[in-house]
Amino acid sequence: MSQLRALLLSFALTCSAAPVLAVQPDEIMADPGLEARARMISREIRCPVCQGETIDDSNAPISRDLRLIIRERLLAGDSNDEVIDFVVMRYGEFVLFNPRPAGWNIVLWAAGPVMFLIAAGGVWLVLRRAQRAGPKPVEALSPAEEARLSEILKDE
Template identity: 45%
Template sequence: MRAAPLLLLALLAAGPARAVQPNEVLPDASLEHRAREISAGLRCLVCQNQSIDDSDAPLAKDLRLIVRERLKAGDTNQAVEDYVVRRYGEFVLLRPVFGLHTLLLWATPLLAILLGGFGIWRLSRRRAPPPERRLTAAEEAEVAALMRRD
């Protein structure tokens, strides 16, 4: 029972696992930091839900090496990202660009909230009880007559 909190603390302290191998790490710390920043924003095309920094897939390793080669060649972070996007398409970006061709992607959450709110509003209006209506004198007399028959 005492080991559970220690195990939880050890798991929390461990942090995220990275797939970057020691032979991939650049000797220049600033270049390695830039490579990690770029890699965190690029999607593994095999895993599709991980960055290339987190993926062990061979393609992710190739992409990490391309990023590091481009940085060693003197490219800026944006130039490296543009190179990878030209080569693999915009799907490689974990954070899609905001443009006319991705407008539906960005607008979908807002549209879903608006449509959901409209649907809830319509349901609440439909389920509202009808206004109470009083019987007319003729209707009350008819009900009284029907009640006397029994």
Template identity: 50%
Template sequence: MTWMRALALLLVLWTGPALALSPDEILPDPVLEQRARDISAGLRCLVCQNQSIDDSDADLAKDLRVLVRERLVAGDSDEAVRQYVVDRYGEYVLLNPRLGGHTIVLWIAAPLLLIVGLGTLWVVGRRRRVVEAGLSVEEQAALDELK
């Protein structure tokens, strides 16, 4: 009986994002609705931040879904709708940011920091090995003279 409860809970949690889109938002034209879903899947919910507006049940996400559908019904292209939302909310609203001059630093910084970190670890490791190798014969003799 416990496994049935766990399965029921899993099914409820699994279908949660599907309930984010209310029936009154769905467009009667299936082609426009699919375009709206494709656009919504690439736009970030500004409240949840790690969900698309298509998956979020936040009020702002609903407003953005309605806005996307309104723009599509008005005849805008997919890119025009995305650009309209970006113009209003900034590029942060895109789940996959565009590669441009102003974002190139973000794309390069992570690999560069990884390389610098690995280089630092390599240098520290080499220095530690030299210290652990012990004293040379001349160094040991000089140390014995000091005693």
């Protein structure tokens, strides 16, 4: 019974473990406040190699270099925005997971709401036209159609 309990405990601990980050022990700063700021910034920067991971999650060598640069800039006294600006200046806006709403990025930020408004306006116009038109009038059968209908009904 104790083996089963140990197995269940190890399974529970394995499933509940936090995700392992790529940050190496030698990268961690002594000051917990600066380390927390470095981690926060690292979660906003995309790995240039992996492209789907933050540099905090990536094991790529360039991600390690970026993590070290971020920590160096924080030790030098830069603010979070200054550190991010430094990284963007070197690698471009591509490294940001959430691009800034400035310049041509405004087009991307505004495209979703604008398209929604255009679609909502189109639906409104279609419904308004249908409401104004009302139901179509029912046309009476012509004499030829009535004769044909009576023939069909007699055959049954």
